[in-house]
Amino acid sequence: MTIETGTGPHDSVRAVAWEDDALQLLDQRKLPLEKNVLTCHQCIEVVDAIQDMVVRGAPAIGIAAAYGVVLAARKHFKAARKQWKDRIKRDLQALRAARPTAVNLMYAVDMMQETIVNLEEDDPTDVLLEKAQRFHELDILANKRMGQLGAALIANPCDVITHCNAGSLATGGFGTALGVIRQAWQDRKIQQVYADETRPWLQGARLTAWELIEDDIPVQLIADNCAAHLMRQGKVRWVIVGSDRIAANGDVANKIGTYGLAIAAKHHNVKVMVVAPTTTVDMTLYHGGDIPIEQRDEQEVLHVQGKAISHPKAGAWNPVFDVTPAKLIDAIVTERGVVLEPDTTKMKAMMKMTSIFDQD
Amino acid sequence: MTIETGTGPHDSVRAVAWEDDALQLLDQRKLPLEKNVLTCHQCIEVVDAIQDMVVRGAPAIGIAAAYGVVLAARKHFKAARKQWKDRIKRDLQALRAARPTAVNLMYAVDMMQETIVNLEEDDPTDVLLEKAQRFHELDILANKRMGQLGAALIANPCDVITHCNAGSLATGGFGTALGVIRQAWQDRKIQQVYADETRPWLQGARLTAWELIEDDIPVQLIADNCAAHLMRQGKVRWVIVGSDRIAANGDVANKIGTYGLAIAAKHHNVKVMVVAPTTTVDMTLYHGGDIPIEQRDEQEVLHVQGKAISHPKAGAWNPVFDVTPAKLIDAIVTERGVVLEPDTTKMKAMMKMTSIFDQD
Numbered sequence: 026m027t028i029e030t031g032t033g034p035h036d037s038v039r040a041v042a043w044e045d046d047a048l049q050l051l052d053q054r055k056l057p058l059e060k061n062v063l064t065c066h067q068c069i070e071v072v073d074a075i076q077d078m079v080v081r082g083a084p085a086i087g088i089a090a091a092y093g094v095v096l097a098a099r100k101h102f103k104a105a106r107k108q109w110k111d112r113i114k115r116d117l118q119a120l121r122a123a124r125p126t127a128v129n130l131m132y133a134v135d136m137m138q139e140t141i142v143n144l145e146e147d148d149p150t151d152v153l154l155e156k157a158q159r160f161h162e163l164d165i166l167a168n169k170r171m172g173q174l175g176a177a178l179i180a181n182p183c184d185v186i187t188h189c190n191a192g193s194l195a196t197g198g199f200g201t202a203l204g205v206i207r208q209a210w211q212d213r214k215i216q217q218v219y220a221d222e223t224r225p226w227l228q229g230a231r232l233t234a235w236e237l238i239e240d241d242i243p244v245q246l247i248a249d250n251c252a253a254h255l256m257r258q259g260k261v262r263w264v265i266v267g268s269d270r271i272a273a274n275g276d277v278a279n280k281i282g283t284y285g286l287a288i289a290a291k292h293h294n295v296k297v298m299v300v301a302p303t304t305t306v307d308m309t310l311y312h313g314g315d316i317p318i319e320q321r322d323e324q325e326v327l328h329v330q331g332k333a334i335s336h337p338k339a340g341a342w343n344p345v346f347d348v349t350p351a352k353l354i355d356a357i358v359t360e361r362g363v364v365l366e367p368d369t370t371k372m373k374a375m376m377k378m379t380s381i382f383d384q385d
Numbered sequence: 386m387t388i389e390t391g392t393g394p395h396d397s398v399r400a401v402a403w404e405d406d407a408l409q410l411l412d413q414r415k416l417p418l419e420k421n422v423l424t425c426h427q428c429i430e431v432v433d434a435i436q437d438m439v440v441r442g443a444p445a446i447g448i449a450a451a452y453g454v455v456l457a458a459r460k461h462f463k464a465a466r467k468q469w470k471d472r473i474k475r476d477l478q479a480l481r482a483a484r485p486t487a488v489n490l491m492y493a494v495d496m497m498q499e500t501i502v503n504l505e506e507d508d509p510t511d512v513l514l515e516k517a518q519r520f521h522e523l524d525i526l527a528n529k530r531m532g533q534l535g536a537a538l539i540a541n542p543c544d545v546i547t548h549c550n551a552g553s554l555a556t557g558g559f560g561t562a563l564g565v566i567r568q569a570w571q572d573r574k575i576q577q578v579y580a581d582e583t584r585p586w587l588q589g590a591r592l593t594a595w596e597l598i599e600d601d602i603p604v605q606l607i608a609d610n611c612a613a614h615l616m617r618q619g620k621v622r623w624v625i626v627g628s629d630r631i632a633a634n635g636d637v638a639n640k641i642g643t644y645g646l647a648i649a650a651k652h653h654n655v656k657v658m659v660v661a662p663t664t665t666v667d668m669t670l671y672h673g674g675d676i677p678i679e680q681r682d683e684q685e686v687l688h689v690q691g692k693a694i695s696h697p698k699a700g701a702w703n704p705v706f707d708v709t710p711a712k713l714i715d716a717i718v719t720e721r722g723v724v725l726e727p728d729t730t731k732m733k734a735m736m737k738m739t740s741i742f743d744q745d
Contacts, residue, residue: 057696058693222584223610224582224608224609224610225608227694230694234699235695235699238699244700246683246686246695246701247686247703248609250610250642251642251703253644253707254704254708257707281608282610282611284614284617285614288648289648323606327606330689330694332689335587335595336591336595339590339595339606342606342611343608347611347614
């Protein structure tokens with residue numbers, strides 16, 4: 026498959042790929058210490074992979090779901106070529122329900138469903154596969170466009186903080202927040218990247234550090250609780266993060282910790298940039314309070330890489346996303362353009378601009 | 386020895402104890418999963434134990450150092466009863482240099498050194514041991530006093546957040562921040578304690594959760610990055626923490642993460658209480674900028690309980706304390722009294738009040 030690791034620039038790594046008539050997912054749960062690829066032949070395997078975080082990152086989840094629809098259509102058409110459009114509905118529902126916060130998942134399933142509705146009675150596999158592959162390609166193009174738009178916002182060479190992983194591994198490729206960081210590094214606008222380790226899943230320690238090290242971009246890990254103290258040293262000028270869902274008013278759901286980071290940034294006059302394709306924007310929700318926040322198993326907090334870290338009787342609270350209000354955000358960067366100091370009016374105007382995703 | 390685990394109220398656990406003519410330290414590095422006691426017969430063993438975090442928590446470090454002086458005096462008097470006061474100087478210096486931030490360490494060594502200066506030519510062991518044991522006892526009394534003063538500040542039953550471990554294990558016994566939490570729980574003023582897990586050493590997950598569970602006080606662990614999102618839910622009214630050094634103006638050095646927590650608290654109108662005996666107050670430093678902040682090995686961030694969590698080539702930044710400015714602190718609770726909205730004038734006035742430690 027086309028998943029490449031450790032052999033060249035890391036921006037070419039693909040977390041999601043279609044090869045050998047199946048969906049290939051780079052298992053992100055133990056990266057970079059173990060590198061395994063999970064092959065999905067059935068849609069249900071994709072649902073499980075999304076739920077279990079084999080694949081994670083809002084855009085990557087959306088792309089995996091689009092391929093999942095291809096697998097579902099192939100199976101149901103083979104089994105019952107007259108009823109496949111009915112039978113696939115349960116799969117689409119299972120995909121949508123796999124994780125609640127990242128709206129890219131719903132976007133991708135809706136897009137594939139629209140295509141299905143318009144299909145003739147022939148085997149749908151090729152048409153749907155082409156649609157999914159095109160969606161995947163456009164996501165990468167969107168990331169490259171956002172990389173340029175975001176890097177242009179950084180006025181002077183500085184240090185930046187990123188949270189979780191919004192890189193090649195979280196997207197179709199290249200990355201959202203890490204796309205901006207890659208471009209800004211190339212433009213000599215970044216001196217040092219600080220990566221929050223991002224408990225409980227340690228996406229920063231495991232994935233972001235790996236991506237940046239392989240691309241020779243200087244990165245230092247920090248404990249999540251260290252960011253405010255780091256900002257106080259005065260070298261960090263930007264916090265750059267991705268998003269799982271953006272409401273119509275510019276409120277942003279992202280990995281737990283983003284909200285605290287944005288509060289600390291405001292306190293230190295550090296700017297906050299959110300980088301996400303408009304497949305992440307949900308204009309049906311007025312504000313962030315309406316975004317469903319996924320709660321995951323407390324065992325994710327009580328263990329690190331399978332090892333208990335607390336008392337056997339301990340309990341934990343594990344919301345895996347939080348909402349950062351628009352007023353704490355300086356710039357939302359999408360493939361349609363940049364929204365500074367976001368509000369509903371500006372978000373609506375941005376959503377009317379041309380998108381790479383409209384090409385289709 | 387008097388270290389008790391799992392057999393009764395946890396407030397009676399002693400991290401530091403003198404028994405069988407030696408210093409017994411409950412090894413806090415793998416608690417609660419492994420319960421080991423380290424016996425120190427030599428002062429250098431105490432220096433190592435402080436450096437390696439067998440014993441941690443500013444007051445507990447101070448008490449361990451006082452006993453370390455006893456061990457040093459016993460050895461040097463035995464070897465050279467005429468020169469022991471000269472020979473002990475190197476040990477006192479090694480103790481002082483073991484960790485830079487917690488000023489209780491310097492306080493304890495200074496106190497013991499004063500006693501040494503006034504000693505006659507007899508065997509100093511008994512006198513010094515009595516001094517160390519009295520210091521230990523007074524620390525527990527100070528904690529109980531602070532427990533009452535701090536609990537009285539909580540107006541209505543609410544949830545609280547604590548960071549790191551400022552409990553029995555961090556002190557002579559009972560605890561500073563956890564002393565207040567114990568008293569407030571007894572007074573029915575606390576509904577739920579949230580304990581930050583406190584990376585990189587996980588003192589919250591390992592030690593605070595353990596102490597509170599054994600005392601049947603409801604505790605939920607959270608990832609450090611979760612606190613701001615939790616505060617936004619509206620139930621948390623207080624952040625209650627200990628300290629490693631307090632400057633004359635009320636700036637507070639404490640475990641990395643305290644500063645970010647205080648910024649988030651201010652943003653949500655949640656109050657911040659710092660609980661520490663006046664052995665933690667350093668009136669020779671005008672403000673927190675003068676407090677030395679210990680940097681520890683990056684491997685502490687790159688590993689969790691001995692297991693690598695990142696890329697082999699990854700680096701990390703690991704300052705283990707930060708400074709919270711007085712303006713973010715609502716109350717400093719000491720055994721001498723409470724300082725609300727601290728500043729230099731109020732701190733000076735507080736330091737003139739009677740202390741339990743003056744009894745000696």
